[in-house]
Amino acid sequence: MRAKRVWSALGRSWLVLSTVLVVAVLVLFLVHIARQGWQVMGWEFLTDRPRRGMTQGGIFPAIAGTALVSLLTVVFSLPLGVGAAIYLTEYAPDNRATRWIRLAIRNLSGVPSIVYGLFGVVLFVDLLGLGTSLLSAGLTLGLLTLPWIITASEEALKSVPRAYRDGALALGATRWQAVRTVVLPPALPGILTGAILGLSRAAGETAPILFTGVAFFLPFAPTSLSDQFMALPYHLYILSTQHHSLEKVRPIAYGTALVLVGLVFTLNLTAFAVRSRMRRRLETAR
Amino acid sequence: MDEPVRIDCQNVEVWYGSKQALHGISIRIPSNRVTALIGPSGCGKSTFLRCLNRMNDLVPGARTRGSILLDGEDILSPATDVVDLRRRVGMVFQRWNPFPKSVFDNVAYGPRIHGIRDKARLAEIVEDALRKASLWDEVKDRLRSSALELSGGQQQRLCIARALAVEPEVLLMDEPASALDPISTARLEDLIGELKERYTIVIVTHNMQQAARVSDYTGFFYMGRLVEYDRTQTIFTSPAQEQTEAYITGRFG
Amino acid sequence: MRDSIPVTRRRFRAGERLMEGVLALCGYTSVLVLAGIFVLLLWQGARAFREVPLWEFLTTARWDPTSPEGARYGIGSMVASTFLVTLGAMAFTVPLGIGVAAYLSEFAPARVREVLKPAVEMLAAIPSVVVGFIGIVVVGPAIARLFGLPNGLTALNGAVLLTVMALPTAVSLSEDALRAVPRDHRLASLALGANPWETLVKVTLPAAAPGILAAMMLAMGRAIGETMTVLMATGNAPAFPSGFLSPVRTMTATIAIELGEVPHGTAHYFALFAVGFALFVISFVVNWVADWFIRRGRRAR
Numbered sequence: 011m012r013a014k015r016v017w018s019a020l021g022r023s024w025l026v027l028s029t030v031l032v033v034a035v036l037v038l039f040l041v042h043i044a045r046q047g048w049q050v051m052g053w054e055f056l057t058d059r060p061r062r063g064m065t066q067g068g069i070f071p072a073i074a075g076t077a078l079v080s081l082l083t084v085v086f087s088l089p090l091g092v093g094a095a096i097y098l099t100e101y102a103p104d105n106r107a108t109r110w111i112r113l114a115i116r117n118l119s120g121v122p123s124i125v126y127g128l129f130g131v132v133l134f135v136d137l138l139g140l141g142t143s144l145l146s147a148g149l150t151l152g153l154l155t156l157p158w159i160i161t162a163s164e165e166a167l168k169s170v171p172r173a174y175r176d177g178a179l180a181l182g183a184t185r186w187q188a189v190r191t192v193v194l195p196p197a198l199p200g201i202l203t204g205a206i207l208g209l210s211r212a213a214g215e216t217a218p219i220l221f222t223g224v225a226f227f228l229p230f231a232p233t234s235l236s237d238q239f240m241a242l243p244y245h246l247y248i249l250s251t252q253h254h255s256l257e258k259v260r261p262i263a264y265g266t267a268l269v270l271v272g273l274v275f276t277l278n279l280t281a282f283a284v285r286s287r288m289r290r291r292l293e294t295a296r
Numbered sequence: 297m298d299e300p301v302r303i304d305c306q307n308v309e310v311w312y313g314s315k316q317a318l319h320g321i322s323i324r325i326p327s328n329r330v331t332a333l334i335g336p337s338g339c340g341k342s343t344f345l346r347c348l349n350r351m352n353d354l355v356p357g358a359r360t361r362g363s364i365l366l367d368g369e370d371i372l373s374p375a376t377d378v379v380d381l382r383r384r385v386g387m388v389f390q391r392w393n394p395f396p397k398s399v400f401d402n403v404a405y406g407p408r409i410h411g412i413r414d415k416a417r418l419a420e421i422v423e424d425a426l427r428k429a430s431l432w433d434e435v436k437d438r439l440r441s442s443a444l445e446l447s448g449g450q451q452q453r454l455c456i457a458r459a460l461a462v463e464p465e466v467l468l469m470d471e472p473a474s475a476l477d478p479i480s481t482a483r484l485e486d487l488i489g490e491l492k493e494r495y496t497i498v499i500v501t502h503n504m505q506q507a508a509r510v511s512d513y514t515g516f517f518y519m520g521r522l523v524e525y526d527r528t529q530t531i532f533t534s535p536a537q538e539q540t541e542a543y544i545t546g547r548f549g
Numbered sequence: 550m551r552d553s554i555p556v557t558r559r560r561f562r563a564g565e566r567l568m569e570g571v572l573a574l575c576g577y578t579s580v581l582v583l584a585g586i587f588v589l590l591l592w593q594g595a596r597a598f599r600e601v602p603l604w605e606f607l608t609t610a611r612w613d614p615t616s617p618e619g620a621r622y623g624i625g626s627m628v629a630s631t632f633l634v635t636l637g638a639m640a641f642t643v644p645l646g647i648g649v650a651a652y653l654s655e656f657a658p659a660r661v662r663e664v665l666k667p668a669v670e671m672l673a674a675i676p677s678v679v680v681g682f683i684g685i686v687v688v689g690p691a692i693a694r695l696f697g698l699p700n701g702l703t704a705l706n707g708a709v710l711l712t713v714m715a716l717p718t719a720v721s722l723s724e725d726a727l728r729a730v731p732r733d734h735r736l737a738s739l740a741l742g743a744n745p746w747e748t749l750v751k752v753t754l755p756a757a758a759p760g761i762l763a764a765m766m767l768a769m770g771r772a773i774g775e776t777m778t779v780l781m782a783t784g785n786a787p788a789f790p791s792g793f794l795s796p797v798r799t800m801t802a803t804i805a806i807e808l809g810e811v812p813h814g815t816a817h818y819f820a821l822f823a824v825g826f827a828l829f830v831i832s833f834v835v836n837w838v839a840d841w842f843i844r845r846g847r848r849a850r
Contacts, residue, residue, distance in 0.1 A: 018746035025656060028648025029665065032716060036672055039683050039713075093575025101572055104356050113840075114579040120767065120836040121829060122774025124801050125586065128808075128825040132589045136813070153582055160579070173393035177455070180349060181406040181462055182383030186568045191409065192395050214676030217776040217801070221808050243678040243777070250682050251781055260686075267679050278674045282667060377559045 040271070047268025050261045056269070059229050060262075069266050074231030075144075075239030076213050076273070079223070082148030082235075083155055083212035088205050090152070091159030095201075098160070099167040100175075100189050119157035124217040126154045131221045145235040147223030154218055155208040162207060166200020167193060199288035203281045210277035214270065216243040226252075242270040299326040302466065302496040303348065308362035308372075310343055310352060317343050319520045321362070325513075330488060330497045332511035332528065334504060336548070339517040341500045345468050348498065349385040350378045366466070383410065386459035390471040392451040394443035394458070399435050402443045402454055406462035421461050428494075429457035430487055449480025453487065460491075467491065469499040473506065485510050504544055508532050516540045586829060594823035597622070600816040606823060610789050612803065614817040622820050624827060626789040630704070630797035633790050634779060635772045637708025638715055642768055645712065646719030647754075647761065653720070654727040655749055666724070673717035681781030684710045689782060696794055702784035705793040710782050711772040719768035726760025726846070727753060759846030766839035770832050776801040800828050 054068055061067030094111075102108040130150030140146045170193050178188035216224075225238035226248060232239040249263035250256065303325040310318040318340045325331050333341040343352065350371065352358045363370050371381055383406075394402050403422040412418055422439070426432040431453045435446070443454055452472060459467060469488075473481040488510045491497060501507050507514050508528060515525040516539070524531065524540045535541045542548055598606070601622040609623030649669065653662050688709055689701030730753050738748040754761070784796025785806065798806075804821050811817045 014744075014747075018744050021746045021750065022656065024644070025648045025652035028645045029652045029657075032645060032649055032672075032720075033665065033668065035713070036668065039675075039687070042687060043679070043683075090575050090578055093572050094578060097572040097576035101569060102576060108576075111576050111580055114583040116840060117833060117836050118579055118583055120770045120774075120832050120839075121583075121586065122776065122801060122832055124774070124776040124804055125590070125825055125829050125832070128593075128804065128822060129586045129589055131808070132593055132822075133585065156579065156582070171393070173389065173391060174395055176351065176354070176389065177393045177395065177458075178405070178409075179354065180351060180382055180387040180389075181409070181458065182379050182381075183406075183409045184379050184562060184565050186565050187409045191405070196396055210674055214674070214678075216676070216678050217805060220805060243676050246678045246682055247777060247781065250685050263682065267682050270676055271679055274674050274676060275671065278671055375559050379562075380560070 043264060043267050043271060046261070046264035047266075050265035051268065055262075055265055060227065066262075069242070069245060069262070069269065071228050071231050072240040072242045072245040072266065073269065075224070075228075076242040076270075078232060079144060079147050079151065079219065079239060079241060080209045080212040082144065083151040084159075084205050084209050086149055086152030087155045087159045087208055088201075091156050091204070091208075092163045092201055094156075094160045095163035095167055096189055096194075099164055100185065100193065115157045115160055118153075119161070122217075123154060123215055124220075126150055127218040127220055127222060129153070130218060135222055141236065142221070142223045142238055143236045144223055144232050144239050147219040147239070148235075150218045150222045151212040151215060154215065155211055158211060159204050159208050162204025163197070163201045166197040166204070169200060170196050199284050203285045203288075206277050206281040206284070210274045210281070213277070214243055214274050216241070216247060219244065242266060242273070246270060299329065301325065302327040302367065303498075304365040305347075306363045306365075308344070308347060308360065308364060310340075310347065310361075311359045312355065313357040317520055318347075321522045323515055323522055323525055325496065325498060327496050328492055328494070329512040330492050330499060330510050331513045331515065332507035333498065333500045333515050333517060334502065334507050335517035335523075335543070337502060340520040341515075341517040342470055344517065345387075345470055345498060345500050347372075348466070348468055349382050349387055350376070351382075351387065353378060383462050384464055385466040385468060386462065386464035387468040388452070388455050388459055388470065388472050390474055392448065392455050392475075394446075394451050394454050396442065396444060398440050399443050399446070399454060400439040403457050403461050405458060410462060422457075425457040425461035426454075428460050428491065429453045430483070430490070431457055447480070449476050449483060452476060452480070452484065456487065456491075460495075464495065466496045466498065469497065471500050471502065474502070481506075504532075516543060518543070590822055590826040590829055593819055594826040595819075597816055597819035597823045601820055601823075606820070612787055614807070614811075614820065620817065622816075624800075624824060626787065627798055627800045627803050627824070628827075630783075630790050631773060631799040631801070633704050633793070633797060634707040634711060634783065634799055635769060637704060637793060638711035638772045639765065639769055641708065641712040642715045642719050642772075643765055646716055646723055646765070646768065649716070649720045650723035650727055650761075650764075651749055651754070654724045655745065655753065666721075669717050669720045672713065673721075675713070677714060677775055677777040678781070680710050680713050681778040683713075684778065684782030698794060700784065700796075702782055702796055703794050704783060704790055704797045707779045707783035707797065707799075708793065710778045711775055714775050714778060715768035715772045718771055719764050722764030722767060723757070723761045726757040726764060729760065730756045757846075759842045763839040763842035763846065766835055766842065770835040770839070773835065774801065774828065774832050776805050780805050800824050804828075 056068060056073065057070050058068030059071050060069065098111065127150065130146060134140045134146040134149050135142055174192040175188050178192045219241060223238055224241050224244045228238065228240050246263060246266045249259045249266060253259050301324045305321055305323045308318060308321040309316065321344055333345065335341050346352045347360055347364060352360060360372055362372065364372050395405065400422055403425050404418045407418055407421050423432060426435060431450060434450060443451065446454060473484050476484065485506065488497060511528045514528040514531040516523045516531065518539055524535055524537045531540060532544060606622050606624055610625030611621040611623045612627060613621040653665060657665065684706050689706045692703060692706050693701035734752050734756060735748050738752040779799045780802040785798045785802055786796040787798045790797040804824055808821050
């Protein structure tokens, strides 16, 4: 009986300690980055370009590059992903072909990001002749985020009550009319959530853009789809491992990390807010 | 039957996968009358109702056999255009399901998807449909507010108005009052009485008093079969089958 | 007026058909992409074996494509490195992941859970470069001090950091698996006089085991495929790893380091695609196993 109690106490403390440890580590990391990064933060840091071999100035071209490539990513993957989700929830028959699609989506979400990078090099950079460019990188990231967009959109579409579809179809709506008029509108916030999360993922990825379009240093933001671009994650990588005087650029590296984490967290929190607002609205609708 | 027939069903059978849900249903539904389908839950009455506008097509694995003639045309034929069919055969569901749109947009939904764009014409159709559903006086000042703010009974009548706005010939009602309070139910029953002047109505209900009150003909379903079909008065006073009598006198179901 | 429309004449709706076709195409894109990755990587990778013997690639450990005495293309040491770092990460992830998931699903008050679950999911949003950066500035130096090494960029560093990357997947999916266990099971156990801990160990965890295994497999898949973190934090010595305190260079890191520098179309370039293909196959197998566990878990229920 005593042994039983001891085991139980030990076990429960394992659970609590794991949780405390994980949370503490997360908080410590973030606080560390925030405190160190804050020291270089300022208007100039966000709007100026890197100067004096990146030891001074700001990171504006990297911010602009990341913003552009992420937007481009979503421009590619959102229509494709929403289309696929609509097909799967509203049209696809329950057969072998559909199961293949689902299997492919699950597998794609597990493909390492560097493998997407290799695929992008062969397909977009070489075979399609797009070169290392904003476009190639955006397309590569578009494919990477596709499974996430599909999954989020599918969830959003499934949360729309069946009664809406039945109601529309019973009035003589065609399937597409029903989807367009009564299924998509209530699903939009959920789809938006997926898009924002896709944006955040694209902003944080490095490996897929490594060989498809990102550049070590450029003084300006890209002006066309065929330009190379700087990106926040790659800039952080350069500053922390590839620079000739690592110690000198460390404050700027911290600043870059803070901007990147801030960007990604803001996007995630936005998605979270949209999702919980949508849940509340759907509940009152019932 | 000495009345003009609107829907003539011969030997209708429905399977869900390998499970047979309906066995050889043959029934003739008269024009401009209310036909009630009664029976215990799971007896197949709703399944049968959903054959009449081919809503069963939406159930994966569902198959339908037999023939259902609507004004002489076989709607089970593969050549049938279900979109046109559903325009002619409207449906009201058990659980009212207005779209999360305004009152006006709900009623205008059908005409709009069928291509009516003219605003004046739409306003006319909406008012007409709401009047037929005896909802106009209650909602005429709040056409632009959300349909979800109406009471349950109003939402159900809105769904009827929505169905009427596409000018159907037949109106199917799947237990339309089962989730309504008694006052709303009474209003709905009055409405059904008014609507039969213009429409052929088929109503599924598990409330026998309701069937007796609103319908001209009644069909009793049991375990996927149509046990008995006759004038409502006959069914409720001198049913031919023992099972029917047992059910309407409340001995099972 | 509508009554005159005959219903038994199926109309052809071009727009409707077109839309359905477009949507189906979107649906099949995923299959195309997956097949495309497989085919293109296989095609590019296979071209390496015109010059590099496949046997040497698969069975030897030394990777030295620029060696003056003749290029060597053995995948062995980087595979060993990948698995060393991944296994190290899983050694932390499994107990921690199950611990956090069990705490969240069985013991945490609702309000704590509402805050912590999204927090764990936020952990997944941290970009891998940032984790790698933390490895350079915080975890690496700590390891160096702890073990008296000149430099903390080791397999152990990578394992700790990959734990950060793998935990969100592990916790989130394990917690889902635990919560999917019917309440009745737990109540029955508690009614028989078992305390909550015993109920967890003897009833809930075994019932959720397939789901938890799947979660761990998927977390492992993330660790295997992770690039930037290991690239930045494990020292990148292209030798066979001699332990957790040695620097290592994984498959992903090798591709990331070398692909940018080799001329397209050389044996070295294609050999990197062969490595990529191997990585793809490994992640595919890991996912497939996870899928198998998920399906098994569903059938058991």
